[in-house]
Amino acid sequence: MAARPKPHATGKTKPGDISERVGVVELEKRGVNVKELIEKLIDAAGAEFTTYYYYTILRMHLAGHEDYKEICEDARLEDRAHFELITPRIYELGGSIPHDIREFADRAGCPDAYLPNPPTAAAILQVLLEAERCAIRTWSEVCDLTFGKDPRTYDMASRILQEETEHEAWFIELLGKERDGKIIPSGHFRRGNPGDAPYSKNRGFYNP
Ligand code: ZN
Ligand code: FE
Numbered sequence: 001m002a003a004r005p006k007p008h009a010t011g012k013t014k015p016g017d018i019s020e021r022v023g024v025v026e027l028e029k030r031g032v033n034v035k036e037l038i039e040k041l042i043d044a045a046g047a048e049f050t051t052y053y054y055y056t057i058l059r060m061h062l063a064g065h066e067d068y069k070e071i072c073e074d075a076r077l078e079d080r081a082h083f084e085l086i087t088p089r090i091y092e093l094g095g096s097i098p099h100d101i102r103e104f105a106d107r108a109g110c111p112d113a114y115l116p117n118p119p120t121a122a123a124i125l126q127v128l129l130e131a132e133r134c135a136i137r138t139w140s141e142v143c144d145l146t147f148g149k150d151p152r153t154y155d156m157a158s159r160i161l162q163e164e165t166e167h168e169a170w171f172i173e174l175l176g177k178e179r180d181g182k183i184i185p186s187g188h189f190r191r192g193n194p195g196d197a198p199y200s201k202n203r204g205f206y207n208p
Contacts, residue, residue, distance in 0.1 A: 030149040038095035044138045046108035048083040054113035061119045075167045077195020082160045085200045110134035122179040129171035135164040159199035
């Protein structure tokens with residue numbers, strides 16, 4: 001009996017060729033500019049990494065606001081999880097993060113979340129809020145570039161975007177209360193443990 005045709009058994013990439021990735025060829029066939037995407041992902045990963053670093057400092061200066069500290073800790077650890085989620089994808093696509101951390105920090109796609117002076121709780125919360133907004137803009141752009149063309153990067157970017165959207169809501173709530181005495185509920189539920197992000201860390205399964 002004649003074997004059923006296997007249309008995907010071979011393609012442009014020669015068998016055994018390790019100089020090319022079918023996982024990239026197929027994206028290019030679908031119109032993704034993979035080079036440009038890698039550069040954007042490196043900038044975005046840099047922003048997640050530096051944000052994680054700067055949030056460490058911001059959190060240290062929220063003493064006396066233990067509730068703010070806990071929310072800040074969630075956002076901090078989730079941004080680290082975002083860095084760890086997206087970095088392997090950069091390598092899969094054939095890219096790499098810079099070998100010098102200074103270069104990495106410099107090319108981060110979002111401004112440094114410096115400790116404000118004076119470091120009042122309201123000023124710190126505004127820095128946190130604006131960092132989340134930059135992250136939302138960043139991951140929305142990655143979603144646009146990959147939607148319908150690169151399901152794997154899109155899935156990761158959209159999971160990160162979901163958490164950044166939550167982070168913005170948290171800091172609107174806290175800044176509203178701290179600066180304006182206004183109650184603007186964010187819908188924050190406690191994570192299982194601080195940083196137990198439902199989408200990026202647990203790969204989509206929320207296990208309190
Ligand atoms: Zn993040
Ligand atoms: Fe965030």
